[in-house]
Amino acid sequence: MILQMETCTIPPNGQNLAIVWFRQDLRLHDNPALHAAAAAGPVLPVYILDDDNAGEWKMGGASRWWLHHSLSRLNEALHGQLLVLRGDCRSKLARLCERLPVRQVCWNRCYEPWHRRQDERVAKELGDAGIETCIADGSLLLPPWRSGRRDGSPYAVFKPFHDNLARLLSSGEALASEAPPRRLLVVEQPLAGNSQPLERIEALALKPRIPWDAGLEQHWTPGETAAHEQLAAFFDQRVDDYRLDRDSLGAEAVSKLSPYLHFGEISPRRIWLEASERPASDGTKAFLRQLAWREFSHHLLWHFPHMSDQDLRPTLANFPWRDDAASLRRWQQGTTGIPLVDAGMRELWRTGTMHNRARMVTASLLSKNLLIHWLAGARWFWDCLVDADLANNSFGWQWVAGCGADAAPYFRIFNPVLQSRKFDPQGNYLRRWLPELRGLPDRHVHAPWEASPGELRTAGVRLDENYPAPIIDLRASRERALAAWQALRRNRA
């Protein structure tokens, strides 16, 4: 906890000005880079939006919306002194160092491949210019190279990874928290010139031009304060039921912390420590296990940087993926005619998130039943999710598609009707997102095409008029997917 925040003017040449370069660590608490910088003297907080270096994985629309609000909250917490720039991070930071008496630049590592390249280039350039750099690890429980085996090799299966992680963390040393600074001295906007910081955040144009973000506004409050409130509410009200209810689509049982974690508005370490202080329970354990999955996917992305674009296990070389723009479009819009899939996709579009169970089922329909490449689905999620995270997203899609580490076997194909009956027996989730199906009785709301004409009429459902007929026959497409996989295996053998 920072006890005291003050602002000051730029120190004269020769003094200890440190830049804190914020990226996916938009918080003041438990932020190692910030703490390191603050310990040495006055701090200049900087955020730089760098779209051009992100390649294929430039931030998506929902993420940009979140970032806009998150930067605004961070700027407020910094008494309006956050310097916001856009462009190439290396040249922007170098230029700041030329113009101001900067001794040191501090940042927390990001683990995406393009961020790693960026880190290297920035560190080299600053080093060549005689500027100190301080690179910390604050976005994971353990840096990915420390969560591997003793010999440094990565884990490819979750169970042993999780056992090892739990062992390392329980030793305590890994999570020992450094003493946070008692005082944060922030320099007043050095380059203010003609515009105020808030105007600069607006100038990043992160909010959508067409205002489709009403649902996001309704469902989310970005920012560090909200993150802490969300965590407290989860621990107070929901964690005890988490193990049993986390798969239930209709219940509000999950933590909803993923976007805060992605943008670093709360640190996983803080979550782990707070959970550890509570009496051990099944709910807490199940929750921390999910945090370990996040850790695992980052571990894999670090060791296999191509994971975001290529099959982790090249089992699918020459797989007959279908190029089917019309079906992809219906999947994206939530008009497949398969209720659980449509409910999930509409929740995604409207709120920027989707229940994890629904993510697995919608992903399975696209990659297995429709035989559309998992990358097409991953890209759509990337654009729509407020918690879009390269490691988690790529890992999840590969897991479902059956080409990832610890992957679901190829023959594990979700049946969206059975999943719906099992995890949303009363149809609460379906009816929330598919008002046109509200009149159907529980036994038919999961599969309206099985209802009799009379039942459909009573419910006011007209297939292919106010709700689509199913995009595909579930049984036949399951057989087709199995056959395609088996052909692949035969050719291989």
Added chain:
DNA sequence: TGAAATGTTGGGGCG
């Protein structure tokens, strides 16, 4: 963090 097919068991109706 599957689903579907196939196998097994045991109770009840019935001749």
Added chain:
DNA sequence: ACGCCCCAACATTTC
């Protein structure tokens, strides 16, 4: 009383 069939419920195997 007994064998037979049916079938639900559960377990196992296969994809």
